[in-house]
Amino acid sequence: MFKTWWPFEWIVALRFLREGRLQTMFIVAGVALGVGVIVFMSALMTGLQMNFIARVLSAQGHIQLLPPRELARPLRGGTDAPAGSLEGAIVQAPLQRLKSIDQWQAVAAQIRRMPEVLMVSPLAGGSALVVRGSASRAVTVSGIDPALYYPVVDLPGKIARGTSALGGSDILIGTELATDLGVNVGDKLRLSTVAAGTGDADSTLTVAGIFDLGNKGANARSTFVALRTAQSLLALPGGVTSLDVTVRDVYAAEVVAQRITAATGVQADSWIKNNAELFTAIAAQSTSNNAIRFFVGLSVAFGIASVLAVVVVQKSREIGILRAMGISQGQVMRVFLLQGGLLALAGSMAGSALGAGVLTLWQRSAHTADGTPLFALVLAPSLFAEALALATVTGLLAALAPARRAARLDPVVAIRG
Known part of the structure; x- marks a missing residue:
């Protein structure tokens, strides 16, 4: 029988999360919804762009090489004529031959x-x-x-x-x-x-x-x-x-x-030059998708930061006791950073599953008039990996301010309340 020894910061962080179960559940649900929106919108925009590009390139190459166009060469005047003078008043472009x-x-x-x-x-x-x-x-x-x-x-x-x-x-x-x-x-x-x-x-x-x-x-x-x-x-x-x-x-x-x-x-x-308006629309879609991801991530960060700030206030006495027992400021910071990271990781995992489920349901239900899917959606593993990484980093950054505040608490003042 082996006994697993957990680091001190993990024990305290998990205990704080268990004691505030309701807060933990709400913030995990909020992060899950945010990550689900990011996954769904990213996959939808990527599928839409791939569909546009596939339709544009279905009957042409990515680049087309053409012979140079024939240009009119205006005749110059004689040696006695002023420099740059033209013999003809009107110069017309020649007919383009094959x-x-x-x-x-x-x-x-x-x-x-x-x-x-x-x-x-x-x-x-x-x-x-x-x-x-x-x-x-x-x-x-x-x-x-x-x-x-x-x-x-x-x-x-x-x-x-x-x-x-x-x-x-x-x-x-x-x-x-x-x-x-x-x-x-x-x-x-x-x-x-x-x-x-x-x-x-x-x-x-x-x-x-x-x-x-x-x-x-x-x-x-x-x-x-x-x-x-x-x-x-x-x-x-x-x-x-x-x-x-x-x-x-x-x-x-x-x-x-x-x-x-x-x-x-x-x-x-290139197809980009020949379809400039379409490429501009695709670029605008990418910009809007990035904007949605940014603001959703920002709302997730504020949610995690607000919950941890409340936890710092609620647990100030416990933090003071731990500090009085010799726990360093760095360990206190790591406790709250771990909470932010764990909340974001759990929420992002649930959100990825939620996004994948909604995408699957949408793909099965969204059809054209003849019953074929509107366009293919590719559930790339990299999309979920990016969502997990983005949410976890956001959780850590959001926990930074509450963690610093908790680490700076004076043990005597915290114990007295």
Whole structure:
């Protein structure tokens, strides 16, 4: 039979908590509610942001590299003309032609070597006319290499009918376009383009799959073909019009894009830049979530501090006796710091369980009109660990002032009451 010896500070702290059971229960319940709110709001905001980002990036890469825009070069005057004079009074921007990224293979290889980059996928895209019988629709044709493009954009996961496999004579179309043209998997379509300087080009392709991007407009105008097929139709032999890049940290996409531009000289637009308003909304959500956590933590701290301040008044005689028996000021401080830490730890554990339960209940009950969940909530262990650590540190800090007050009590005055 072994006997466990507890440190003196633990014995006194636990005894004070047991003697004030009602106060202890109320403060633990208050801390639990506060931590439960923090856990619920944090998980909800994180899930909402992940859902927004997943929808934005469902049909595009994190970064898109484009060829430089063509700029007008105003003609200067002759040698006798004043410096800086222009021959024309009006300078108009030139019409942007479809062109390839210069030496794109070397650029792609250089980007792949960057540690922040996961995947680089070439794409040859342009405008085309899809024809079936007497019906025709203007569409955007995207030539892709499935092995490189599908890790960037999960097109196979959006296939409603057919397959995502692309041969040289295959085409993938959206559900809206398939309905408009009255076609299904296995039917033939004629894709026509007008390339500058080369005239018309057309090809008869077989519908291999029909996809649903979750956007009616995109489903009506988007088509995908093999990279070589698009290069032939758009008069881009061996060329590509963009490079789609995915990075390890989606929130660092703009920083990586600037590094790519500095290293290669190619225009790099991140999803953050292209969706500035959405990213601003996400940043505002993060700010509001942090504000909620701060004020909830502040209220928890005041609750713990107020209870311990009352305990100091109630136990002043006991504290005086302990001091008279030779207990140091440091030991008295540790008694109240332990109480604050234990109250916060117990409350945070109960609050984490409460938050997880509410999150589970909310996820089961919150559905869209078709019965699917609104968005996925990830109950990450790190969220609960952060909540436990935050609440415990808050409890210790809140107990600091009452602990110092208790340690400074004069033993004689405290005993006399």
